[in-house]
Amino acid sequence: MKKKNLGIGIIGGGFIARFHIRSWVGVRNADILGIHDPDRKRAEEACALANSLGVGEAKPYKTITEMAADPAIDALWICAPNYTRVAVMEEIAQAIGTGKAELIGVTCEKPLGRNVAEARKMLELVRKAGLLDGYLENQVFAPAVTRGKEIVWARGAAIAGPPYLARAAEEHSGPHMPWFWEGTLQGGGVLNDMMCHSVEEARFMLTPPGAPRETLIPTSVTAYINCLKWQAPEYAKILSKNSKGKTDYLKRPAEDFARSLVEYKDKKGKISIVETTTSWCYVGAGLRLSLELLGPEYSLQINSLDAGLKVFFSRRVQGKAGEDLVEKQNAEIGLMPVVADEATEYGYIAENRHMVQSFLKGARPEENFSDGLNVTELLMTAYMSAEQGKTVPFPPPGLETFVPAVARGAWNPKKK
Numbered sequence: 288m289k290k291k292n293l294g295i296g297i298i299g300g301g302f303i304a305r306f307h308i309r310s311w312v313g314v315r316n317a318d319i320l321g322i323h324d325p326d327r328k329r330a331e332e333a334c335a336l337a338n339s340l341g342v343g344e345a346k347p348y349k350t351i352t353e354m355a356a357d358p359a360i361d362a363l364w365i366c367a368p369n370y371t372r373v374a375v376m377e378e379i380a381q382a383i384g385t386g387k388a389e390l391i392g393v394t395c396e397k398p399l400g401r402n403v404a405e406a407r408k409m410l411e412l413v414r415k416a417g418l419l420d421g422y423l424e425n426q427v428f429a430p431a432v433t434r435g436k437e438i439v440w441a442r443g444a445a446i447a448g449p450p451y452l453a454r455a456a457e458e459h460s461g462p463h464m465p466w467f468w469e470g471t472l473q474g475g476g477v478l479n480d481m482m483c484h485s486v487e488e489a490r491f492m493l494t495p496p497g498a499p500r501e502t503l504i505p506t507s508v509t510a511y512i513n514c515l516k517w518q519a520p521e522y523a524k525i526l527s528k529n530s531k532g533k534t535d536y537l538k539r540p541a542e543d544f545a546r547s548l549v550e551y552k553d554k555k556g557k558i559s560i561v562e563t564t565t566s567w568c569y570v571g572a573g574l575r576l577s578l579e580l581l582g583p584e585y586s587l588q589i590n591s592l593d594a595g596l597k598v599f600f601s602r603r604v605q606g607k608a609g610e611d612l613v614e615k616q617n618a619e620i621g622l623m624p625v626v627a628d629e630a631t632e633y634g635y636i637a638e639n640r641h642m643v644q645s646f647l648k649g650a651r652p653e654e655n656f657s658d659g660l661n662v663t664e665l666l667m668t669a670y671m672s673a674e675q676g677k678t679v680p681f682p683p684p685g686l687e688t689f690v691p692a693v694a695r696g697a698w699n700p701k702k703k
């Protein structure tokens with residue numbers, strides 16, 4: 288008999304898990320029933336949040352296998368750090384393969400892997416386990432993006448012709464946990480961490496509504512990376528302090544600025560362009576997501592900091608630092624934009640609704656591990672281009688085994 292309601296288990300109870308839990312107030316037919324995190328306190332805090340929001344009677348599980356084996360759990364959300372991806376997926380596949388667990392599906396946060404070999408392994412493992420798979424790229428579910436695409440294609444592209452240029456930027460002042468800053472653990476710097484969003488949402492905008500990903504074929508990638516801020520001694524010192532001396536940006540930095548240009552062709556040879564820029568050195572109010580789409584007689588623009596709600600606090604209001612106004616908030620006084628409902632506006636609610644509804648129908652989600660692998664292929668080609676200082680035709684030879692110098696801890700722009 289088909290299930291009417293899913294029990295969800297989350298692997299990793301940190302920052303992004305809290306976003307998913309908060310989004311669940313807008314998700315139907317599924318409850319968050321379990322959290323596994325090796326840090327018990329984190330698991331308990333995440334469970335308490337789910338319970339307090341009424342989105343499921345969540346309890347902590349000691350292992351992934353134990354959580355997967357509970358008949359109440361039907362699907363898993365992978366929200367653990369990048370360096371645990373393959374081991375996490377191997378444990379899930381093992382639990383299914385040995386008959387300990389029965390699941391419908393699994394979803395995985397971005398990036399699917401730290402490089403192409405890891406992302407491909409994730410896809411192979413999920414297929415071997417016979418599970419439905421969802422790739423958690425929230426931005427292709429953000430209401431401004433999906434509604435913007437709908438309108439521009441229906442009114443502009445239908446009359447004037449398809450768009451030819453999509454520009455996306457994702458910028459903030461740097462990640463919240465030390466592991467993100469380590470190329471070896473994270474898989475790279477800001478290019479790997481944030482360009483995964485930009486290349487995918489921009490490609491999504493250029494693809495006709497309902498058309499498959501293969502409608503646009505990537506033909507080349509041109510990219511550039513540098514470390515503009517965090518390698519300066521005073522900033523490297525902050526990273527060292529935050530990581531108890533582990534992160535050394537004087538010797539082993541990762542890029543805090545990256546840009547790329549991906550050229551696509553359709554089957555008729557028509558060219559379209561994705562232009563992205565990402566940084567961990569943007570100090571504004573907080574996280575800024577911007578997107579533009581340009582066509583022959585129309586354009587679209589989104590800037591997440593052009594929020595409808597703004598607040599002002601005079602210099603006499605010296606409150607505590609927090610992230611209550613906007614993600615990656617940098618200030619508490621002056622004129623501040625507020626993203627009133629981040630879980631909706633960044634796309635988490637629509638994303639999780641889509642994943643749950645797909646799993647209930649027994650259908651593969653529209654954004655899945657194959658998309659995650661394709662994104663990783665583009666990002667790794669971008670690293671190749673940046674390392675070689677030239678445009679790289681796609682797909683380049685050696686892509687399957689390529690590991691960027693940043694991810695090997697062997698990159699240092701100051702030593703060029």
Ligand SMILES: NC(=O)c1ccc[n+]([C@@H]2O[C@H](COP(=O)([O-])OP(=O)(O)OC[C@H]3O[C@@H](n4cnc5c(N)ncnc54)[C@H](O)[C@@H]3O)[C@@H](O)[C@H]2O)c1
Nearest residue numbers: 298299300301302303324326329366367369371396397464
């Ligand atoms: N979609 C987005 O915009 C977005 C935003 C932030 C993070 N992410 C992604 O989500 C993932 C997690 O990032 P985060 O910001 O929550 O990191 P985080 O460090 O805040 O939280 C990660 C949690 O995972 C736990 N953990 C460590 N090893 C684990 C393991 N083997 N199994 C289960 N849990 C484990 C940690 O104890 C921690 O509580 C990353 O892959 C990141 O790229 C996506």
